[in-house]
Amino acid sequence: MSEAAAAHNVDWMAARALAHGAGRPLPFQTVNLADALGQTLAEPVHALQAIPHYASSAMDGWAVNGEPPWTLVRHTEPEEHPRGRPSPHSDSGAVSLAPGEATFILTGGVVPQNAVGILRTEHGSVRGDVLDRNDSARPDEPSPHEHVRPAGEEAEAGSEAIPAGVVLNPAQIALAAVCGHDTLAVLRAPRVSLLMTGDEVIDHGLPHPGQVRDTFGPQLPGFVAMLGGHVDVAGRAKDDLDDVVAAISAEPTDELSLARASGDVLITTGGTGSSSADHIRRALTELGAELIIDGIAMRPGHPTLLARLRDGRFLVGLPGNPLAAMMAMLTVAGPLLAGLRGSPLEEPGTVTSADAFEPLPGRSRLVPYRSESKRAVPSTHQRSGMLRGLAAADGVMVVPAEGCAAGDAVPSLALPWLAG
Ligand SMILES: Nc1nc2c(c(=O)[nH]1)N[C@H]1C(S)=C(S)[C@@H](COP(=O)(O)OP(=O)(O)OC[C@H]3O[C@@H](n4cnc5c(N)ncnc54)[C@H](O)[C@@H]3O)O[C@H]1N2
Numbered sequence: 001m002s003e004a005a006a007a008h009n010v011d012w013m014a015a016r017a018l019a020h021g022a023g024r025p026l027p028f029q030t031v032n033l034a035d036a037l038g039q040t041l042a043e044p045v046h047a048l049q050a051i052p053h054y055a056s057s058a059m060d061g062w063a064v065n066g067e068p069p070w071t072l073v074r075h076t077e078p079e080e081h082p083r084g085r086p087s088p089h090s091d092s093g094a095v096s097l098a099p100g101e102a103t104f105i106l107t108g109g110v111v112p113q114n115a116v117g118i119l120r121t122e123h124g125s126v127r128g129d130v131l132d133r134n135d136s137a138r139p140d141e142p143s144p145h146e147h148v149r150p151a152g153e154e155a156e157a158g159s160e161a162i163p164a165g166v167v168l169n170p171a172q173i174a175l176a177a178v179c180g181h182d183t184l185a186v187l188r189a190p191r192v193s194l195l196m197t198g199d200e201v202i203d204h205g206l207p208h209p210g211q212v213r214d215t216f217g218p219q220l221p222g223f224v225a226m227l228g229g230h231v232d233v234a235g236r237a238k239d240d241l242d243d244v245v246a247a248i249s250a251e252p253t254d255e256l257s258l259a260r261a262s263g264d265v266l267i268t269t270g271g272t273g274s275s276s277a278d279h280i281r282r283a284l285t286e287l288g289a290e291l292i293i294d295g296i297a298m299r300p301g302h303p304t305l306l307a308r309l310r311d312g313r314f315l316v317g318l319p320g321n322p323l324a325a326m327m328a329m330l331t332v333a334g335p336l337l338a339g340l341r342g343s344p345l346e347e348p349g350t351v352t353s354a355d356a357f358e359p360l361p362g363r364s365r366l367v368p369y370r371s372e373s374k375r376a377v378p379s380t381h382q383r384s385g386m387l388r389g390l391a392a393a394d395g396v397m398v399v400p401a402e403g404c405a406a407g408d409a410v411p412s413l414a415l416p417w418l419a420g
């Protein structure tokens with residue numbers, strides 16, 4: 001472990017910045033439009049041609065020139081149609097209307113040359129090859145450009161339609177298609193592996209004294225997804241140094257270690273302490289990892305680790321205590337994954353603390369709160385091993401080491417599951 005680089009007992013704000021800065025954006029990849037949903041756009045999307053790219057009709061009806069009654073004209077079809085069958089949407093564009101002429105047009109059809117406007121089908125009557133307004137039409141219908149969607153109305157050719165950095169939603173995928181793109185450059189979601197430790201941890205049923213139910217397995221993959229990552233594989237290691245080293249190592253010592261070695265980030269749970277049952281620090285030393293964050297000046301979550309393994313993967317070491325681990329996710333995993341996605345570090349918000357807090361020398365306190373009358377009321381049940389406070393919280397306030405008075409503004413973090 002290269003101790004020179006390790007930052008011990010890092011200030012909470014500095015820890016977020018360190019984690020974000022460590023995560024350099026992953027290389028772009030090009031994906032089909034249908035696979036781009038939910039991915040981060042790496043480069044802006046430009047309109048490859050004007051949108052719409054031709055003047056079209058917004059109604060089924062007739063394109064007309066001059067005053068009624070209009071003589072209906074048609075595009076004379078070649079004996080053999082170039083596409084094998086008529087194409088009414090484009091055929092209307094092959095007509096040039098003289099004054100007093102009209103031609104049938106579909107919604108989306110190309111507006112003929114010299115057309116003044118479109119008379120919708122409900123407002124016209126045809127007798128033989130003569131078209132006239134009917135009783136439903138206004139006396140001046142159609143007015144100039146009525147029901148014509150002009151070319152370039154929505155975007156000029158070459159203009160930016162979607163900025164880089166957005167997480168692509170269905171409307172943006174549709175817009176990218178309209179802009180003429182078949183593929184998009186996206187930053188792939190960082191691939192995350194989970195390694196859970198703790199021989200006392202059981203993953204179903206009721207634990208006996210000395211056992212605990214696993215609070216991480218059922219929710220960390222979803223939590224990681226909310227932070228922009230994708231969990232490929234989750235596994236467990238026994239509280240045994242060799243097992244933990246094998247599970248973290250990129251060496252193919254068993255099929256699980258290889259699978260875990262394939263991602264960008266490995267998140268471990270538990271074992272960050274220094275008891276004989278805690279092996280994460282020892283394993284990092286044995287594997288020659290570079291420790292970036294060795295403990296954060298916060299409560300809960302003080303023993304949180306961030307390291308870079310020799311094969312380039314990051315390791316985020318979450319403490320075993322459930323609330324501490326969740327606070328470590330927000331403080332380290334969130335910023336790291338944002339950095340890997342090329343997204344900015346989200347600035348903390350501000351809330352007004354409803355309560356006073358005594359100083360806690362050298363530590364920020366991360367306190368789940370509920371919003372009541374525009375004030376942040378600290379949740380009950382928020383010790384490091386408890387979850388009720390966070391489960392009922394609207395956010396997390398970050399009380400500085402010097403404490404605060406009731407009514408003071410303090411920084412706050414949004415909970416990703418309440419965002420948006
Ligand atoms: N002598 C000291 N003891 C402890 C210190 C210390 O400074 N000196 N720090 C305490 C703090 S703060 C924390 S946080 C924890 C960190 O512990 P570890 O990261 O080593 O985690 P474990 O010892 O493995 O587990 C702690 C606690 O969490 C429970 N746990 C573990 N995994 C799960 C899980 N998947 N689901 C639910 N609960 C889990 C585990 O049973 C323990 O109760 O150390 C303190 N001790």
Ligand code: MOO
Nearest residue numbers: 300301302324384
């Ligand atoms: O840092 Mo530990 O997180 O308080 O329980």
